[in-house]
Amino acid sequence: MNARWLIADSRRLGVQAHGVLRAHKWWLLRRICQISVLGLFMLGPMAGIWIARGNFAASQIGGVVPLADPYILIQGLFGGASPAIPVVTGAIIIALAYLIVGGRVYCGWVCPVNIVTDAAFWLREKTGLTRDRKLDRRSRLGILAATLLASALTGTVAWEFVNPVSLMQRAFISGIGFGWAIILAVFLLDLFVSRRAWCGHLCPVGAFYGLIGRGSLVRVAAVNRDACTDCGACFTICPEPHVIVPGLKGTGSPLILSGDCQNCGGCIDACPVDVFRMTTRLTVPQAREGG
């Protein structure tokens, strides 16, 4: 059994140029981050070590710092809630944190559903499934608006009745029941129906964090774009390929500025000639408007 078979096709060139470990650097860091965050919340209920209490919706870290999901809070506000101070403070802390590191860092570095959809994408590549029912990636903004509308109509936190993201993190921290069916549905959707269907087109949680991410500080930049060989590895591995074009092929700033970018570093891993680097808005000069 050759373990090399497991390597995703889009990483082949990166592996050839830099070796297996370097071509999985950001991927490994992301998986470690995702599993540690989830593990931190599981330590309490499973082992009695209470560093973090609660779950991804709202929590208390070290018995002091409140954290909360701003998207859930905003749905509650649409539903007519008058929230207490800890949850508001927590939501502000989280929003500010993602404003620094990149909104959709939540998707690539924290959200457990990302592991499911990445797995579906990997299996798509391996099995050569190419069926790709084109979805509009702006659908998620529509779904985001619809969840707020539904919250206002029903006076509830509407998306939480369905949300696979919440279901899945609760699956590990408390329990999920038949909710696995929804996770499975997301997996099958991404595998058989459309490339990167859930995270890239439909999920309103990602859409919300994408809006925060428009102004974020940490960004990937195609700093070395003159070296680009047009091999296409970055476009294949990227969960949101459209974000790469302006920075890599444009004449303006090499920064990848789209809020849809997850700062996942997939392009950095896959590129055989080191075009991309994780950097910040401040260290790479931005082009003037229309420049």
Add this chain to the structure above:
Amino acid sequence: MASSKRKMNRRTAITETARAAGAVCLGGFSLAALVHMARQADARALRPPGAQPEADFLSACVRCGLCVQACPYGTLSLAEWGQEPAVGTPFFTPREVPCYMCRDVPCARACPTGALDGDIAIRDANMGVAVLVGHEDCLNYKGMNCSICVRVCPIRGDAITLEPGEYNGRRIMIPTVHSRHCTGCGTCEKHCVTGHASIRVLPRDLGLGGSGRNRAGRKA
């Protein structure tokens, strides 16, 4: 946004806007309908002490489970898919583990959202009300002196008392709940000796009558 950069005449702009608005409304109303069905509170789903009325609770609660983790008795859990209450919300089943009515109400105090009132005094809690639903099986109605519900009640002598009465021509002692004192902790339901509890905690709107006249058929 991609759409703003595209060349667009007025007609396509209006059509696209209308299409997007239509899709949002369709999605929003569908989700609202789903939520409307799913949120119907089940009579068996009791909320933690200090919970706001169900309608307010469902917009305030973020399903974080801090109350669940704060409970020292493992009474509470977050609803999973397929369980009675709205998915992710905290509830308890008294027949399994009742509320032990901690003096400092750690569950309510842990709530970051205000869905549970952290300042509540536990005796004022309103998780539901005990109702003797199984007259035919209750041992006291059969003339025995079981009275276990009365003896385990943490609000001794106030929430459930024994009142003398007559049933099938026999003098009996009837366990009688006083809703003003009962918090709905469910200790009576937990310990009821019959196979399926003869005394059960119900949400107040199901378990209690109301004073005044029946409005059915009367004009406002």
